[in-house]
Amino acid sequence: MRRFHLKEAERRTLFEMGMWHPHPRVSRRAQALVRLAQGITQTQSANEFGVHLNSVRAWIKRWQTAGLVGLYQEKVEGRPTKLSLSAAQKRLEVATHEGGTIGHIMQCMEEAHLPLLVQPETVARWLKERGAQLQAIPQQFKKSVTPSSFSALRSNSAV
Numbered sequence: 001m002r003r004f005h006l007k008e009a010e011r012r013t014l015f016e017m018g019m020w021h022p023h024p025r026v027s028r029r030a031q032a033l034v035r036l037a038q039g040i041t042q043t044q045s046a047n048e049f050g051v052h053l054n055s056v057r058a059w060i061k062r063w064q065t066a067g068l069v070g071l072y073q074e075k076v077e078g079r080p081t082k083l084s085l086s087a088a089q090k091r092l093e094v095a096t097h098e099g100g101t102i103g104h105i106m107q108c109m110e111e112a113h114l115p116l117l118v119q120p121e122t123v124a125r126w127l128k129e130r131g132a133q134l135q136a137i138p139q140q141f142k143k144s145v146t147p148s149s150f151s152a153l154r155s156n157s158a159v
Helices: 008-020 024-037 042-049 053-071 085-098 102-111 120-129 139-144 147-158
Strands: none
Touching: 008 024, 008 053, 024 042, 024 053, 042 053, 085 102, 102 120
């Protein structure tokens, strides 16, 4: 097995990154490379830092190909969107045309046969990211509805 080598300036830079970098993953990767340069094996490094051996090998490869930039987290894509671009555009049009609270917007989408099988908070975040204006629920309404008053309202409406 080849030994991992670092120049003195690289070792010093990685040591400082390992000590002071604000992102814990970058810090851990830098520390692991310093330890590898000190002579421990990749397996020992993986055990020491609580990661899989393949992670250590990937860190070495990224260091060798990209230098310091290779230690930063790559953009990780989330799961694919459930909506096509045209379906998302239709929902955005309904939201911008109807306006109001998120509950009202979701109700309008249901009525337009554009169901959203997600939580209202997710819809609100998605719409805000796309520039839609949402109306907030008045603060006095939020404070006036308590679990006990809500159950009283339900029992009175059932009569």
